[in-house]
Each structure stands twice: as C-alpha cells, then as structure tokens.
Amino acid sequence: MKKILVLFSFVLSSCILSAQQLYSESSILMGSSFNISVVAEDEEFAKESLALAKEEIVRIEKLISSxxxxxxxxxxxxxxxxxxxxxxxxxxxxxxxxxxxxxxxxxxxxxxxxxxxxxxxxxxxxxxxxxxxxxxxxxxxxxxxxxxxxxxxxxxxxLKKGMRIGFGAIGKGYAADRAKQVLVERGVVGGIINASGDMNTWGTKPDGSSWTIGIVNPMNNKKVFSWFSLEHDAVVTSGDYEKFTQINGERYSHIIDPRTGIPAKGIVSCTVFAGKAELADALATAVFVMGKEAGLFLINQLPNIEAILIDDSGMIHRSKNIEIEEN
The missing domain is CATH 1.10.3980.10 (ApbE-like superfamily)
Structure with missing residues (x-):
C-alpha cells in the first residue's frame, strides 16, 4: 500500500453531475467532534443513515466509557x-x-x-x-x-486495586469503524467519518473522485501542510498542537508513556494509515510514545501500515512506503 503526499498542494476534483449528493452532520459525541458524511441519492435515506451512525457511536460510548x-x-x-x-x-x-x-x-x-x-x-x-x-x-x-x-x-x-482501564487512545477509532460498518451494511455506497482526527472512508465522492484528507500543520494548526487521497482506508492523526504542557523549557504532549507516567516528547504530529481506524488510533499513540526511530521501525515491519511523523523541530519523517513530492 503506497501513499503519495503532496506538500502544500491542493487536489481539485472536477464537478460531474450526479444524482448522488453528499449529506453531512456534525455532533459532539464521546466528548469529541464527530462529522459524518454519506453519499446518497435520497435525502430521507441519508438522514436515516446519519441517525443510525450516531446511535451506534452513542452505544459504543455507553459500553466503553469509564x-x-x-x-x-x-x-x-x-x-x-x-x-x-x-x-x-x-x-x-x-x-x-x-x-x-x-x-x-x-x-x-x-x-x-x-x-x-x-x-x-x-x-x-x-x-x-x-x-x-x-x-x-x-x-x-x-x-x-x-x-x-x-x-x-x-x-x-x-489484578490490582487502583488499576483503571480507559479507551481514550482507541475508543474513537473503534466507534468510527463501527459507524462505518453500520452504514455499509445499510447500503450506503460511500462516506467519511471524522472523529476528531480519527477518519474512516469508503467509496468515493458523488463525482467519483477520491476523498481528500488534509493533515494539519502542527506548527500552525490553522493551516494544512499536506493533502492526500484516500479510499477504503482509515487514517488517524495524533498531535500535541492543541493539548500540551511545557516544563523547564521542554514541550510535553498530552500522550502519556504508560511505562513511566510521563508525557511523551519529541514528536508533535503522527499520522498512521491502516485498514481500521481502531488500529490506526492505537498505533498513532504508540508511535508518539516510542519516538521516531523506534516508532517507524515498528511501522515498517507491519503489512499495509504506513506513517508520517513531524518532530518538534519541524522535520518530516515517513515510513518506507510513503512518497513525498515537494512543490
């Protein structure tokens, strides 16, 4: 699986008349922003589909919330x-x-x-x-x-008193996978689920073009530094540009290393491509903690998984099957 990312470029799709349209809805679910979009010909079918996807996410939250x-x-x-x-x-x-x-x-x-x-x-x-x-x-x-x-x-x-489990590093990805499955089983031909950076897509846009996904520039979160096309795939970006702390002049992300109890540092953005958002979500967290060398070494051993990292100096690092074309 090879991903080609084009830096500072935009993918423009031609407008093709189609009976299909894109219907979208945004909601706060699981304490995060969810945007669900479906491709459909019938508005009523689309609205019912969006409602079912939301119901599934709410069900997942009731299951995994601590x-x-x-x-x-x-x-x-x-x-x-x-x-x-x-x-x-x-x-x-x-x-x-x-x-x-x-x-x-x-x-x-x-x-x-x-x-x-x-x-x-x-x-x-x-x-x-x-x-x-x-x-x-x-x-x-x-x-x-x-x-x-x-x-x-x-x-x-x-096994120990004082233990707790939490699904903050995998839950939204799992919810996105489940919502996608509900929609696919219902017959929705295409769509995209964005669970605050945990994305899952299938099919294409109404005009037949691929879904275009952007990766936020971690040095300026109001801008996108890269755009790429995605079909039948999941992508998750973990970044510390919205939630981090600085201690003694060092920047620490909100992602905690479970082995030390101390927040990870060195990486400011990690994007992982995988077949399931659940897996991409978990691996993005793990790579953040492991650091760029160990993290990319792991990713390169896994089939059909890729990653792109940005370190705290702004340097880009990528797994072996990612190609970057600079314009």
Whole structure:
C-alpha cells in the first residue's frame, strides 16, 4: 500500500453531475467532534443513515466509557483487585485486541494507562513534574499483563486495586469503524467519518473522485501542510498542537508513556494509515510514545501500515512506503 503526499498542494476534483449528493452532520459525541458524511441519492435515506451512525457511536460510548455509571467498563474499574466482571463479547474482544497491541508495542500503548492520567491536567498550569513517589505509586498499577481475561467465562479482572482501564487512545477509532460498518451494511455506497482526527472512508465522492484528507500543520494548526487521497482506508492523526504542557523549557504532549507516567516528547504530529481506524488510533499513540526511530521501525515491519511523523523541530519523517513530492 503506497501513499503519495503532496506538500502544500491542493487536489481539485472536477464537478460531474450526479444524482448522488453528499449529506453531512456534525455532533459532539464521546466528548469529541464527530462529522459524518454519506453519499446518497435520497435525502430521507441519508438522514436515516446519519441517525443510525450516531446511535451506534452513542452505544459504543455507553459500553466503553469509564465515566458513565453502570457501564461495563466502569464495573471493571470498580472491581479492580476485588473480582472478575462478566462483560459482553464485544467489550471482551476489544480489550483482547488492545492487549495484543500492547504486546506488539512493548507497552507503549496500554489501556491501563488511566491509572496515571489523573496526575496531569494539560491546562497550562503544570510547572513541574509530579513527585516521583506519586508517579511510582501510579505506574505500578499500569500493565497489560495485569488485565486477566477469561474467554470461556467472558470475564475481565484487573489484578490490582487502583488499576483503571480507559479507551481514550482507541475508543474513537473503534466507534468510527463501527459507524462505518453500520452504514455499509445499510447500503450506503460511500462516506467519511471524522472523529476528531480519527477518519474512516469508503467509496468515493458523488463525482467519483477520491476523498481528500488534509493533515494539519502542527506548527500552525490553522493551516494544512499536506493533502492526500484516500479510499477504503482509515487514517488517524495524533498531535500535541492543541493539548500540551511545557516544563523547564521542554514541550510535553498530552500522550502519556504508560511505562513511566510521563508525557511523551519529541514528536508533535503522527499520522498512521491502516485498514481500521481502531488500529490506526492505537498505533498513532504508540508511535508518539516510542519516538521516531523506534516508532517507524515498528511501522515498517507491519503489512499495509504506513506513517508520517513531524518532530518538534519541524522535520518530516515517513515510513518506507510513503512518497513525498515537494512543490
């Protein structure tokens, strides 16, 4: 799978008359901005399709949110170190896949990172690192190996009190995948789901051209530094240009290294291309934590996965199947 990115250029599609039109709707879902667009000939069909996609995203949120009382995820966290919790096959499988990504990334991605997340606010008020003793007390409760899964009983058990799981680094991607699946099964021929940077597309625009996706310039988030075409694929961009902190003159992203409890630094933007937004979401987080050398080494070992990174000096780094044409 080869991606060609053209810097500082625009892709212009010719206008072809078609009975199909693009219908879009934006909503705040899962605490983030979701924009869902579908290609359809009938307005009523399009509106019903958009409503079904939103319903699916809301359903996913109720399943994976750790803040909604009574959710399966909340029950898992409430019973940390106490008892195993029986969960639906859907949530069990999602946690299992998350564990596999944790193993693949040597712990750079870990849904149990939630145990340390509360130590950071990223509201500009941090002026120093949390006390090391506090950090140490939190990271002992982090580790994918401490999440015990029983497939036969469909149970999840967090082995230590103080543990928490959270799907902030994979949840929106999974929701985008599920919304896409609902729409494809309904017969929607094309569309794009943008979950605050977690994108999933299929088909084409009404004029038959490919979807055009832009990557935000991390040095100026009001501008796009690159545009590219995407079909039947997912792309996720993680960036620290909206949420970061500076301590002792060093810039730290809002993405926390689960192994240390300290926010990652060195990369300001990471875009990952994959077949599923869930996987791209998780890998974008992992690469952010791993850094450009280790991160790109991992990406280059994975089939049909590519990435483009921008470091804190503005340099662009890419995986082996990405070609960049500068104009």
């Amino acid at each position: 803040w909604i009382q009574g959710s399966e995820t909340s029950k898992i966290n409430q019973n940390a170190g106490v008892a195993a919790v029986k969960v639906s096959k859907e949530l069990f499988d999602l946690i299992y896949r998350a564990q596999q990504i944790s193993k693949l990334t040597s712990g750079a991605f870990d849904i149990s990172f939630a145990a340390v997340g509360k130590l950071w606010e990223f509201d500009g008020r941090e002026s120093q690192m949390p006390d090391q003793e506090i950090l140490n007390a939190s990271i002992v409760n982090i580790g994918h190996h401490l999440i015990e899964l029983n497939e036969e009983a469909s149970t999840v058990f967090l």
